[in-house]
Amino acid sequence: MAREIPYIAAINEAIHLEMARDERVLYFGQNLATTENDEFLKAFGADRVRVTPISETAEIGMAVGAALAGMRPVVELYMAEFMLVAMDQVVNEAPRFRYMSGGKVKVPLVLKAGYGFTAGWAGQHTGSIYGMFMGVPGLKIALPATAADAKGLMASAIRDENPVCFFHHYLLTLEPGEVPEGEYLVPFGQADVRRAGGDVTIVATGWMVGKALTAAESLSSEGIDAEVIDPRTLAPLDLATIVTSVEKTGRLVLVDQATRHASASAVIAAEVADQAFSALRAPIKQVTALDATVPYSEPMEAFVLPDEAKIAGAVHQVLGSAPVAA
Amino acid sequence: MSGPPRLDREAALALLRTMWRIRCFEERVAKLKRSLLVHGLIHLSIGGEGVAAAVCGQLRDDDAVYSGHRAHGHAIAKGAPLERLMAELMGRDGGVCRGIGGSMHLVWRERGFMGATGVVGGNLPLALGDALAAHLRGSDQVTVVFFGDGAVQAGHFHESVNLAALWELPLIFVCENNGFAEFTPRSAHTPVERVSDVVAPYGFERETVDGSDVPAVWEAFADCLAVARAGRGPRLLECLTYRRRGHYEGDQQSYRTGQEEEWERRDPLARLQALALERGWLDSDTAHKLERDALHEVDRAVELGRASPFPEPSLAGQLVLAPIGGKPPSTPRGSITAETTFVKAVNGALARAMRADERVIVLGEDVAEGGPYTTTAGLAEEFGAERVRNTPISEGAVCGVAIGAAQAGLRPVVEIMFIDFLTLALDQLVNQAAKAHFMSGGQLCVPMVLRTQGGSGSRSGAQHSQSLEAWLTHVPGLKVVMPSSAADAAALLATAIADPNPVVFVENKALYFRRELAPEEPAPVPIGQARVVRPGRELTIVATSWLLAEALDAARRLSAEGIEAEVIDPRTLIPLDSATIAHSVRRTGRAVIAHEAVTIGGFGAEIAAQIQDLAFDCLEAPIQRVGAPFMPVPVTPPLEDAYRPGAEQVYAAARAVIEWDQPVEVGAR
Numbered sequence: 003m004a005r006e007i008p009y010i011a012a013i014n015e016a017i018h019l020e021m022a023r024d025e026r027v028l029y030f031g032q033n034l035a036t037t038e039n040d041e042f043l044k045a046f047g048a049d050r051v052r053v054t055p056i057s058e059t060a061e062i063g064m065a066v067g068a069a070l071a072g073m074r075p076v077v078e079l080y081m082a083e084f085m086l087v088a089m090d091q092v093v094n095e096a097p098r099f100r101y102m103s104g105g106k107v108k109v110p111l112v113l114k115a116g117y118g119f120t121a122g123w124a125g126q127h128t129g130s131i132y133g134m135f136m137g138v139p140g141l142k143i144a145l146p147a148t149a150a151d152a153k154g155l156m157a158s159a160i161r162d163e164n165p166v167c168f169f170h171h172y173l174l175t176l177e178p179g180e181v182p183e184g185e186y187l188v189p190f191g192q193a194d195v196r197r198a199g200g201d202v203t204i205v206a207t208g209w210m211v212g213k214a215l216t217a218a219e220s221l222s223s224e225g226i227d228a229e230v231i232d233p234r235t236l237a238p239l240d241l242a243t244i245v246t247s248v249e250k251t252g253r254l255v256l257v258d259q260a261t262r263h264a265s266a267s268a269v270i271a272a273e274v275a276d277q278a279f280s281a282l283r284a285p286i287k288q289v290t291a292l293d294a295t296v297p298y299s300e301p302m303e304a305f306v307l308p309d310e311a312k313i314a315g316a317v318h319q320v321l322g323s324a325p326v327a328a
Numbered sequence: 329m330s331g332p333p334r335l336d337r338e339a340a341l342a343l344l345r346t347m348w349r350i351r352c353f354e355e356r357v358a359k360l361k362r363s364l365l366v367h368g369l370i371h372l373s374i375g376g377e378g379v380a381a382a383v384c385g386q387l388r389d390d391d392a393v394y395s396g397h398r399a400h401g402h403a404i405a406k407g408a409p410l411e412r413l414m415a416e417l418m419g420r421d422g423g424v425c426r427g428i429g430g431s432m433h434l435v436w437r438e439r440g441f442m443g444a445t446g447v448v449g450g451n452l453p454l455a456l457g458d459a460l461a462a463h464l465r466g467s468d469q470v471t472v473v474f475f476g477d478g479a480v481q482a483g484h485f486h487e488s489v490n491l492a493a494l495w496e497l498p499l500i501f502v503c504e505n506n507g508f509a510e511f512t513p514r515s516a517h518t519p520v521e522r523v524s525d526v527v528a529p530y531g532f533e534r535e536t537v538d539g540s541d542v543p544a545v546w547e548a549f550a551d552c553l554a555v556a557r558a559g560r561g562p563r564l565l566e567c568l569t570y571r572r573r574g575h576y577e578g579d580q581q582s583y584r585t586g587q588e589e590e591w592e593r594r595d596p597l598a599r600l601q602a603l604a605l606e607r608g609w610l611d612s613d614t615a616h617k618l619e620r621d622a623l624h625e626v627d628r629a630v631e632l633g634r635a636s637p638f639p640e641p642s643l644a645g646q647l648v649l650a651p652i653g654g655k656p657p658s659t660p661r662g663s664i665t666a667e668t669t670f671v672k673a674v675n676g677a678l679a680r681a682m683r684a685d686e687r688v689i690v691l692g693e694d695v696a697e698g699g700p701y702t703t704t705a706g707l708a709e710e711f712g713a714e715r716v717r718n719t720p721i722s723e724g725a726v727c728g729v730a731i732g733a734a735q736a737g738l739r740p741v742v743e744i745m746f747i748d749f750l751t752l753a754l755d756q757l758v759n760q761a762a763k764a765h766f767m768s769g770g771q772l773c774v775p776m777v778l779r780t781q782g783g784s785g786s787r788s789g790a791q792h793s794q795s796l797e798a799w800l801t802h803v804p805g806l807k808v809v810m811p812s813s814a815a816d817a818a819a820l821l822a823t824a825i826a827d828p829n830p831v832v833f834v835e836n837k838a839l840y841f842r843r844e845l846a847p848e849e850p851a852p853v854p855i856g857q858a859r860v861v862r863p864g865r866e867l868t869i870v871a872t873s874w875l876l877a878e879a880l881d882a883a884r885r886l887s888a889e890g891i892e893a894e895v896i897d898p899r900t901l902i903p904l905d906s907a908t909i910a911h912s913v914r915r916t917g918r919a920v921i922a923h924e925a926v927t928i929g930g931f932g933a934e935i936a937a938q939i940q941d942l943a944f945d946c947l948e949a950p951i952q953r954v955g956a957p958f959m960p961v962p963v964t965p966p967l968e969d970a971y972r973p974g975a976e977q978v979y980a981a982a983r984a985v986i987e988w989d990q991p992v993e994v995g996a997r
Binding site for chain 2: 032033036037039053055056057058059060083084086087089090092093094097098101102121122123124125126127129131133134136137138139140260261263264265267268269271272273275276277279282284285286287288292293294295297298299300301302304305306
């Protein structure tokens with residue numbers, strides 16, 4: 003049975019169900035369970051639901067150690083940018099142990115963090131840094147765009163035998179969506195074709211998926227039929243679905259809320275430019291944030307970030323583009 | 329000296345004036361936040377005005393203050409104009425940071441308010457750097473860093489306290505211990521009750537006072553200041569304050585009770601005013617006038633804020649990097665060439681920069697001993713231990729020291745030994761260094777160079793062999809340089825040191841001791857200019873760092889088969905000389921990109937994405953990328969050798985792009 007619940011409730015439901023299902027699942031982080039009425043605390047007790055100090059390095063390191071010792075920790079990090087404080091643990095420890103031990107140990111843990119932006123959070127609370135983790139062998143990256151995917155990917159993340167970075171967008175937090183009740187798993191590495199179309203392929207992640215769908219609707223009124231694909235996980239990345247689509251449409255627009263340079267969309271662009279070379283009829287275009295820190299002032303924020311109009315503009319560009327002159 | 333200074337009438341009135349200005353400003357901000365004239369995350373300091381006023385009120389304009397996310401009071405007390413602050417919170421061009429920083433990132437450089445940060449504890453290392461700059465200048469300037477008790481559990485705190493004590497810096501740590509770290513009581517964070525107890529082992533003076541007792545704060549800080557001013561090491565002043573509001577505006581505070589009763593006892597403004605009335609320092613008319621004046625000033629600030637336009641949106645693109653000014657850093661002197669190595673080139677460039685400019689300092693683990701690769705050998709002997717500073721293994725704080733020192737006018741070159749450990753300093757590099765110029769609306773510059781080494785081949789395994797430079801190119805505000813030769817290393821290091829922006833200078837261990845002929849004093853090379861190392865017509869190979877020599881090997885082999893490859897070394901990844909690369913590919917129609925990092929998520933993807941856009945109509949074959957397989961670097965020699973991309977892979981990729989569409993009649997195109 004599916005019913006509508008908000009994105010954040012869907013994530014919490016997945017964690018709750020997995021904690022009930024498997025007592026090795028732990029949940030800890032800053033400001034977690036600050037009152038006795040906290041639903042996790044009431045259900046699972048203070049041993050499994052722990053509030054931590056502002057010590058990101060030790061929080062993540064503790065999770066790595068606990069995972070090595072057989073637990074399945076979920077670390078609540080709130081804001082992705084604070085992972086930078088603890089990047090050594092995220093990059094040099096968590097994804098390395100299985101490999102460095104010759105496969106003798108495993109590190110099943112979930113690093114849960116918000117990303118994106120919300121009005122006025124300015125330069126240090128808006129980091130869309132998920133692209134950085136694509137270059138780290140051993141890490142998985144989930145980036146759900148809907149409440150159902152949020153639940154299904156979180157459950158899969160907790161059951162995964164590897165470290166998973168689970169990024170949820172601030173602006174999706176209260177977004178309602180149909181979510182199946184009970185056990186619900188979305189496999190990693192399986193893109194979702196959110197809208198079928200034959201003229202152009204749009205690949206969008208996270209918060210940008212909704213924007214891409216809106217842009218696709220408005221384009222359809224102009225007779226342009228866009229296919230919209232949400233990869234849902236960036237590592238592993240379901241390149242096959244994207245390449246199949248581009249082989250059909252010959253045109254690709256990538257939508258990514260992060261800054262453009264060396265972004266997740268650049269990684270996808272390079273792969274598609276290689277694998278679908280013969281099918282491409284126009285250069286791949288990226289619609290991303292401007293290469294700048296997110297500013298505080300509201301009009302500037304809008305200028306910096308991608309939106310429906312910029313997506314539609316890029317679609318027009320790839321459809322109308324004559325070969326680019328030198 | 330006639331005993332410790334006591335708060336007198338004049339000082340008390342000045343404190344009350346400042347506290348009223350802070351109180352009225354923040355109460356208005358709370359209202360404006362509800363009406364959405366002010367937006368974003370707003371953290372108010374009501375209840376802490378006494379600490380801000382008593383500390384900042386005793387400082388000079390040339391003393392620096394660093395603050396955290398609860399910064400309005402500190403900025404006001406340090407002299408930032410209310411109307412400029414209000415305009416900032418409204419996101420207007422007239423704001424202190426032109427509307428770009430907002431509440432958490434206030435800066436008012438002309439009065440020494442060097443910045444607030446939204447990362448708890450992230451400001452502590454920066455303040456160290458500022459204090460180091462004052463110390464090296466031989467001035468009696470003092471740096472103050474404000475932080476909450478929540479920051480004490482962050483690693484940056486411990487690294488910073490240790491360094492301040494070790495280097496005896498003129499730095500005063502002012503902790504506003506309000507008993508809450510964000511939404512969680514201190515008791516749930518740490519078993520140590522007093523912050524002053526945490527620093528006990530470091531051996532510097534520390535004191536805990538009631539932060540609601542403003543005369544006590546004022547007198548205790550006067551004491552700290554006199555000592556720091558005289559150059560006698562760091563101090564810590566812990567003020568027990570009361571946070572009147574939630575962690576942020578909008579916080580429902582379900583985790584707190586009994587606020588009203590406690591506020592009765594702990595309102596610092598009410599207490600100081602009562603004391604002043606009792607001592608006859610002011611009458612009730614004057615007291616009311618102080619409040620009215622402050623309200624009037626806030627009214628005016630709101631009016632001016634409203635009247636200020638929003639910033640031109642395109643300003644966002646203009647403020648990412650500071651403009652380069654002045655003349656080129658080094659002058660070519662003749663063309664005497666000599667045999668050299670990468671290590672000697674780096675060493676020579678550092679020595680020349682330090683001779684030419686006394687603001688240049690070198691920091692890092694073991695740098696005074698020359699480091700394990702001798703890149704800093706002899707510098708300590710020539711320039712002394714003050715300018716060539718060994719640091720503890722505290723990457724985060726050491727990077728922050730460089731940033732703070734750069735903001736204060738020095739030109740630090742900091743070494744983070746191995747790019748793998750840059751992960752420990754990434755918050756400082758990404759959240760502070762890369763953003764300071766932008767978020768301050770152009771007030772701050774961070775002219776620092778961060779030298780680090782990447783690369784495999786030394787049988788050092790998965791934590792000492794990585795190539796992580798692609799991450800850095802994803803961060804707006806950083807420049808990233810990655811030379812492949814000794815000559816370029818010398819030239820680009822000089823350029824990097826002269827650049828007003830943070831530059832990450834990525835060296836490769838495997839290139840360090842190769843011999844090459846290079847000019848003794850290299851001609852300057854601008855950042856952002858690729859080098860066409862070998863001309864060719866059939867295909868373009870773009871190769872970085874260690875892969876350049878491998879690409880040249882492959883090119884020689886191809887040439888023997890009649891295929892002429894053009895080989896390009898971008899030399900700098902940010903900014904990337906896309907024009908040179910695209911120009912070449914538009915001519916050759918075929919491209920191979922080679923680097924040592926993993927192919928997926930490596931920088932080659934960015935170059936490929938740009939080429940397919942800029943040269944789409946000229947491409948005759950898919951762009952091939954040569955990089956490492958998607959796995960950690962193995963330690964056992966056969967696996968590491970198999971892991972590491974080289975000439976063979978570049979050659980195979982080149983053949984693949986040449987043979988893509990047809991069997992080529994070599995040399996005939």
